[in-house]
Structure formats: C-alpha cells, structure tokens
Amino acid sequence: MQQSNRHRWARQIPNSLNFSQEQVTFILGHSLRNLYNDVLAADLPDRLKALVEQLDNGHSPPPAAR
Numbered sequence: 001m002q003q004s005n006r007h008r009w010a011r012q013i014p015n016s017l018n019f020s021q022e023q024v025t026f027i028l029g030h031s032l033r034n035l036y037n038d039v040l041a042a043d044l045p046d047r048l049k050a051l052v053e054q055l056d057n058g059h060s061p062p063p064a065a066r
Contacts, residue, residue, distance in 0.1 A: 019027070044052065054060070
C-alpha cells in the first residue's frame with residue numbers, strides 16, 4: 001500500500017477513544033503506580049541507606065560513591 005493511501009485509510013477510522021488530559025494523567029499515574037508498587041515498597045539496599053544517612057547528616061559521600 002502506498003504511503004498516501006495508508007494515511008487516507010487511517011483518517012477514515014473514527015476515533016471513539018477521546019480522553020481529557022485529566023483522564024490521561026489519572027490512567028497513566030494509576031498504571032505506573034501499579035507497575036512499580038513493589039519497587040516502591042522494597043527496602044533500600046544497605047549501601048544506599050548509608051549514603052542517604054550521610055547526606056541527611058550533611059556529610060559528603062566518599063569519593064568512590066559519587
């Protein structure tokens with residue numbers, strides 16, 4: 001099929017899925033939350049916990065960790 005015929009054919013299909021920006025944001029946010037929920041609930045590895053504590057205390061992390 002030629003390029004112009006493909007575009008003409010695609011324009012003839014009615015788009016019944018019309019979402020507002022608010023709906024799209026809600027759907028994407030909900031989907032991402034479900035996808036990454038287990039990652040968010042997981043504990044930080046000990047090495048990352050130590051780095052976070054150093055940053056919270058105002059200390060710079062060691063040069064190897066930067």
